[in-house]
Amino acid sequence: MNNAKTARMTYLDALGLAQREEMARDETVIIIGEDISLYAAGGAYGDIDSKRIRSAPISENGFAGMAVGAAITGLRPIVDLTIANFIYLASDPIINQAARLRSMTGGQVKVPVTYRASMWHNQSNAAQHSDRPYPMFMNVPGLKIVTPATPTDAKGLLKAAIRDDDPVIVFEDNDLWAVREEVPLDTDFVIPIGKAVVRREGSDVSVISVAGCLPHALAAADDLAKEGINAEVVDLRSLLPLDAEAILTTVGKTGRVVIADYSHRTCGAAAEIAAIIAEDGFDLLKKPVRRVVTPDVPIPFSETMEKPLYPSREAIANAARGLM
């Protein structure tokens, strides 16, 4: 297929395309999740054999563990957990089994399973549907975690996750589902896990963007540019492993750092990034690291309370201004 070919599509469409391509490419790829057959009837998975599409009962713990058993015996399951809060019900098999079986068996098995979890924040769904739980899983050795922030990354990172021989959680951002851009149609287009990307070059301050904070980080950089402040925006893309080299490179360039992260302040992703900078890049800093994160409160329903909690264009720009 022509590598230069692209099509304009949404973040959500890009995820669907990645899944269809991988199911067509490799017959060991199966999908498990709630309400899956409805989408299959609509052609969401092409003409894939129905035995590879498992519309599961509402048993997150059971089917997340079942996927581990399938993965260690020759399949590559994709588990669609839908709303990210539901991953807590599936967390035992993800943490105690998927993440550990390779090590615990002395390398006798590999666990190529992909867990998809969509973060439904910023949409008045209250505290049981709005979580961004990636930091909890960053503390689980054996896992890999990717956090696509663009339609292109949604396709490339989900495909990389499915092809990876280890358990990968894809934390998707529901708030970005409708975002559109040109996405590569190359069926072998994948984005390497663990590599950050510089989305905008700058020399005055670095904005390190975690997951779906990217649009706000880029918008803040636009605002700052008008004031003569050149912000560099780094999109981490993966949280496990963290691209420490990319983090320290941008710190070395600017000496000023704002970390934008949707997780809560205490032990969030930003905390670990700040710790890396403090341990290995302290001498590069001109000012203390600033975190723009979600305060430590359960997410409330009403939007007048919910919306101000998250990192925003204004909050990121203000944090950067404070470092100049």
Added chain:
Amino acid sequence: MATKELDREAYLRMLKIRHFEQAVSALITEGEVAGACHSSIGQEAAIVGACMALRRDDYMSGTHRSHGHPIGKGAELNALMAEILGKATGVCGGRGGSMHLTDTSVGSIGESAIVAGGIPIAVGAALSAQVRGTDQVALTFFGDGAVNEGAFHESLNMASIWKLPVIFFCENNGYAAVTPATQTHGQPDVWVRAAGYGLPGICVDGQDFDAVLSVTQEAVTRARCGSGPTLIEAKTYRFDEHCVGLFINGSYRTQAEVDRYKSERDPIKLFRTRLLERGWLDSDLIDLQARAQQLVEAAVEFARNSPFPAAEAAYDRVHATQIPIRR
């Protein structure tokens, strides 16, 4: 396998488990084993009866009481014993230990110390066989304690709706650690729970090798030909404490009960009597016992003489596709 050959192999495997567990207990007493160890003594007929109904390429998952299952499935003893001693030559390279003996070369795909954790794993292996179009089946061992976990119920239901080739094998030894099943189960029988999910439920005397083999063979046949899962409850008994060396201050079972099982319901003694009735010579059975003992002694020797893993080995085999590990 012809009956005589099957009986010989079954008796040998039961004896291997018995001697292996006795050796492990002795090593614990001598301070050569770290961590918790759970003995399968008393449950050998249930384990071996179930395993002898399987092919080598069928899958098996199990529990923290993990030594008997891979032995029952036909694993070599040396690497199992070395694993329990935490040695580099252990079957899991010293990363799993007593509760996690795994030997994929005989279809043993993992023993879970999370109660009921191995059940969905076996359901997944069965799903894998079904999707890949092989005729393999999966059997999962779990205890009476596990049936009160959600994973058990979710697994039975999913296996039932998809007619997965899986055998749910409950070793009901009457006690979840030190809590009697009578105090934690709404009714005493595990097998009747199958009806709630539309699959066959079978109860069998877990001390009777022939009976266990027979019902498991039926379940395996059903699974292999696409008729779906079966729940088997084997009523068995744990001769030792929950954990080797565990001192229980207080009585959750009487010494008379333990003594009665040991004298009247020892699965190895019962099978031995059965074999003599079938015309086996006493001398043949003594030879098999000597063989089992010799294999276990050799395994202890192998394990003792093996090196411990280097500290750096903790960083190996964490991922299949390596990523940088932060220290």
